[in-house]
Amino acid sequence: MAHYAMLIDAARCTGCAACRVACQMQWQLPPEVFFNRLEFRESGKYPDVKQEIVPVQCMHCDNPPCATVCPTKATYKRADGLVLIDHDKCIGCKYCVVACPYDVRQMNDRGIPEKCRFCAGFIEKGEQPPCVSTCMNDVRVFGDLDDPNSEISKKMKEKPVYQLAAEKGTKPRVFYVKRGG
Amino acid sequence: MPKFERWMALPGALVLAGLAGAVNKLVYGEHALGTTAAVPWGSLIAGYVFFAAAATGAGLIGAFAHYSNRQALAPIEKPSLFLALSLLLAGFGLIGIELGNPLNLVYIVFSPNLHSGIWWMGFLYSIYMGLLMVECYFSQVDPANKNLKFVSAVAVVNKIAAVCNLGAIFALIATRPFWHGFYFPLYILLTAILSGAAALAAAMWLSARRQGREADGAVMAALGRIMLAALVVTALANAGKVFFGLTGADPALREATAALVSGPLALRFWALEIGLGLLVPLALLAKAADGQRVFRAAVMVLIGVFFMRLDFVMAGQMVPQAVVEGVQHVLMHGYTPTWTEWALTGGAVGAAALLFAFSETVFDLGTGATAARGKAGGAAAARV
Ligand code: SF4
Ligand code: SF4
Numbered sequence: 001m002a003h004y005a006m007l008i009d010a011a012r013c014t015g016c017a018a019c020r021v022a023c024q025m026q027w028q029l030p031p032e033v034f035f036n037r038l039e040f041r042e043s044g045k046y047p048d049v050k051q052e053i054v055p056v057q058c059m060h061c062d063n064p065p066c067a068t069v070c071p072t073k074a075t076y077k078r079a080d081g082l083v084l085i086d087h088d089k090c091i092g093c094k095y096c097v098v099a100c101p102y103d104v105r106q107m108n109d110r111g112i113p114e115k116c117r118f119c120a121g122f123i124e125k126g127e128q129p130p131c132v133s134t135c136m137n138d139v140r141v142f143g144d145l146d147d148p149n150s151e152i153s154k155k156m157k158e159k160p161v162y163q164l165a166a167e168k169g170t171k172p173r174v175f176y177v178k179r180g181g
Numbered sequence: 182m183p184k185f186e187r188w189m190a191l192p193g194a195l196v197l198a199g200l201a202g203a204v205n206k207l208v209y210g211e212h213a214l215g216t217t218a219a220v221p222w223g224s225l226i227a228g229y230v231f232f233a234a235a236a237t238g239a240g241l242i243g244a245f246a247h248y249s250n251r252q253a254l255a256p257i258e259k260p261s262l263f264l265a266l267s268l269l270l271a272g273f274g275l276i277g278i279e280l281g282n283p284l285n286l287v288y289i290v291f292s293p294n295l296h297s298g299i300w301w302m303g304f305l306y307s308i309y310m311g312l313l314m315v316e317c318y319f320s321q322v323d324p325a326n327k328n329l330k331f332v333s334a335v336a337v338v339n340k341i342a343a344v345c346n347l348g349a350i351f352a353l354i355a356t357r358p359f360w361h362g363f364y365f366p367l368y369i370l371l372t373a374i375l376s377g378a379a380a381l382a383a384a385m386w387l388s389a390r391r392q393g394r395e396a397d398g399a400v401m402a403a404l405g406r407i408m409l410a411a412l413v414v415t416a417l418a419n420a421g422k423v424f425f426g427l428t429g430a431d432p433a434l435r436e437a438t439a440a441l442v443s444g445p446l447a448l449r450f451w452a453l454e455i456g457l458g459l460l461v462p463l464a465l466l467a468k469a470a471d472g473q474r475v476f477r478a479a480v481m482v483l484i485g486v487f488f489m490r491l492d493f494v495m496a497g498q499m500v501p502q503a504v505v506e507g508v509q510h511v512l513m514h515g516y517t518p519t520w521t522e523w524a525l526t527g528g529a530v531g532a533a534a535l536l537f538a539f540s541e542t543v544f545d546l547g548t549g550a551t552a553a554r555g556k557a558g559g560a561a562a563a564r565v
Contacts, residue, residue, distance in 0.1 A: 039505040054505045065356065071300035072288035089288040092281020095299050097221040101356040102504050106218050107211045111281015113221075164504060168356060 002144040004060070004081045004118055007152050007161065009177040012137040013038070013053040019131035019140070026119065026130045033106045035116040036131055052179075055139065057131075058083065058104045058116035059164065059172030066096035066105070081145075081173050082118045101168045118142075145173075183542040188391065192531035192538075199528010202521040203278050210281065213521040217514070220498045224518040225279035227491040228526045230347060231376070232272030232533070233306060234369055235486070237344040238377020240265040240313065242407060244337045247330075253403040257381055259320045259546045260537075264384050265377075266313045267536035269306070271529040278525060298350035305343035312336040321544055344373045351497060359426070359437035360497040368418055375411035376486040378404050382479035384537055386472055388548045391538070396472040405470035408482060412463050419455070436500045436513075445499070445513055446492050454492055458485010487526075 015038055023035050036057035044050050060083045067075045067083060074089035075096050092111035105113040119129035123142070132140045143152035161175040206213045216223040243261025246254035277283045289303050312332060319329035348366030355361055382404040389396035426438025441450050462478035462485070470478075499513045518526075541550040 039508045041505060041508045043507065054508070056504060065354070068294075068296050069298065069354070071294055071297040071303065072285065073292045073294045074285075074288070089285060089292055090282055091285045091288070092283075093299050094216075094221040094281075095297070095350075097218060098498065099354050099356060101502055103219065103502055105221075107221070107281075109210060111210050 001146065002080045003146040004123065004142070005145045005152060005173040005175065006060075006118075006132075007141040007155055007175045007177065008055055009139055009141075009159075010052065010054045011177065011179055012139045013055060014137060015040070015053045016136070018134045018136070019055065022130035022134035023116070026122075027117075030109075033108060033114065035104070035106070035114070054164075054176070056102060056104065056164070057174065058118075059102055059170065059174045060116075060118055062171035062173060063169055065099040065101065065170060069095045069099045071095065078120075082120050083115075084117060084120055085112065085114065087112050101165050101170060102172075183539050186391065186538075189535065189538070192534040195527040195531025196535065197528075198524040199526075199531065202524030202528060205521045206278050206525070213519060215517045215519045215522060217516070219501070219514040220495070220516040222494050222498065223516055224491055224494075224522045224526060225275055227494040228487070228529060229272050229276040229279065230369070230494070231487050231490045232268050232275065232529060233347055234344055234373035234490075235376040235380045235483075236265045236268035236272060237309070237340045237347075238373035238375065239268060239381050240309070240336065240340050240377070241374060242377050242381060242404075244333055244340070247333055251403065253399040256397055256400050256547055257385065257404070259544075260384060260388070260541070260548055261381055262313060262316050262320055263540040263544065263546055264381060264537050266310070266317060267533045267540065268380060269310055269313065270536060271533035273306075273310070274532060275525060275529045298346060298353050301346045302343070302350055305339060305346055308339050309336070309343050312339060317540075317544070341370065344370050351493075354497075356502065357497045358429075358431045358434040359500070360493075364422065365493075368422070371411060371414055371418060372486060372489065375408060375415055375482060378407040378411060379479040379482035379486070382408065382475050383483065385548070386476035386479070387534075388538075388541060388550055389472075392549055394549075396476070398472055401472035401475040402470050405466050405475040405478065408462065408475070408478060409466040409470075412459060412466070412482070416459055416463070419459070433500045433503070437496045440499050440513055441492060441496045445515070446495060449488055450492055453488040454485050457481050458489065 017038060020034050020036050020038070024031070027035070029035070036055055039054040039056050041052045041054060042049060060081055064075070064077055064083050067077050071093065072089045072091060074086045074091070075083065076086065077083050090112045094113060097105040097113045104115050106115065108114045119127070123129065129142055132142045141152045141155055143150040145153055145156070147153060156175065160178040162178055163172040163175055166172070214223055214225070239261050243258055243265065246258050246261065289300060294300050312335065315332050316329060316336060319332060345366040348369035351357070351360035352362055352365045382401060385400055385404070386396045423438060423442055426434055429435055440446050458481060462481050465474050465478040468474070495516060501509050501511055501514060540546065541548055545551045
């Protein structure tokens with residue numbers, strides 16, 4: 001069984017937001033709804049200032065608080081690592097939105113909190129999520145961590161990685177390459 | 182059959198406003214609300230907590246009256262059941278409209294997640310509603326019935342579990358330090374009793390006025406004493422919450438508490454929650470309480486507790502979460518209820534008032550307002 005994950009090398013990101021637009025096209029989202037976003041971190045003091053860009057999206061947590069709190073199991077964790085939402089079961093209580101530590105849920109017009117789906121339905125056919133394939137700088141690598149020969153497995157071995165807000169115990173499946181690592 | 186009485190124009194107008202709000206929410210969905218992805222829970226959730234907790238508190242005080250055999254509290258036994266049911270139905274109405282897809286609630290039964298506080302909330306409050314209906318029924322057919330005693334005993338356990346779980350919905354969310362921990366389930370139980378006593382006092386006073394008589398002094402004084410005791414403990418609990426919040430180790434907890442006492446929520450917190458809802462009623466009730474004074478205190482407490490619920494729901498969400506270390510887009514997330522939310526909340530208040538008045542007229546609550554007794558209302562009131 002595949003176990004999908006994503007590796008993000010934020011140091012390569014130019015902030016062009018093509019990933020966000022590609023995702024919006026893929027899922028036909030209105031302009032104000034987006035499943036991935038860019039966080040801009042500024043540090044240092046003039047004239048020695050730095051800006052880093054960190055892409056953020058649903059982390060497809062292995063211990064997802066959004067699924068733990070969902071009263072109807074509308075949000076659920078699949079065996080292959082994907083955290084998905086069954087629209088038919090969602091009552092629109094927004095408990096998952098409140099419980100997500102990454103602020104990635106977005107309400108759609110039907111009152112269902114949406115988020116990145118790791119392109120379920122496409123990746124099983126061997127396709128890459130458009131946020132990955134659109135990126136001109138190969139910031140994102142998506143693949144199966146259970147396959148030692150996958151690109152993501154190899155890259156994860158090459159460089160030290162970290163997860164966002166790992167101290168919250170959510171065990172994210174989106175990893176970030178450590179800067180200077 | 183209940184007839185239109187002049188005073189009903191006000192709650193009736195509130196219900197009409199609420200219906201307009203409901204239509205707007207149905208048509209425009211989330212866009213009709215002031216909530217955002219950053220502050221997903223707004224005044225409708227706070228309103229639901231307010232009504233559900235007050236319903237539980239009223240029920241608990243009714244059970245206390247039932248088991249303690251205190252003469253002064255005997256007249257509230259039946260009204261407490263019908264009032265609790267009216268408040269609960271108003272709360273359910275609010276949450277039903279707040280939910281994006283209420284029809285999918287069937288999956289609460291067919292696909293239950295027993296780890297979810299909201300699942301338990303649905304379960305425990307549905308049972309509460311069922312038990313209340315059974316209690317209301319028994320209260321009418323045979324007040325001395327042993328069945329009523331048994332159902333009431335089960336209902337007490339259910340009420341405490343339901344209201345503590347209502348607090349646990351918030352308290353179990355580890356990512357929101359202002360809510361997280363054992364404090365809120367106990368605090369909501371305490372303030373449920375406060376708001377339940379206030380709702381009962383307001384209902385008993387208004388019921389008497391409706392019949393053109395003075396409210397029973399002993400009942401009002403007893404409810405005043407319950408409110409006074411609950412207010413003192415609530416004041417201490419608030420002081421503790423603020424102290425431990427401001428000195429806590431977690432910066433998000435400190436920021437949320439600061440938002441409440443000296444930030445964007447401060448005016449509402451000090452003026453409405455503490456001033457109007459706590460200190461003025463304390464001062465009013467500390468003196469020998471006549472019915473009118475208890476009623477005034479009760480109304481202030483109800484307004485104060487509503488804002489207490491709103492502030493609590495807000496403070497937990499206003500501090501931005503630390504997703505990427507060193508990045509904070511805004512100091513605080515904002516939220517302003519829309520007219521739709523105010524109209525729905527007002528509509529729920531009006532609906533609860535009309536439902537109680539309706540039940541008073543149709544059933545025998547011992548308040549003297551039963552239609553069947555007609556002009557004998559005054560005599561029945563004298564019995565009370
Ligand atoms: S990032 Fe948020 S929405 Fe995604 S799985 Fe984790 S808790 Fe759920
Ligand atoms: S809004 Fe839907 S997906 Fe989220 S917790 Fe509620 S039922 Fe589950």
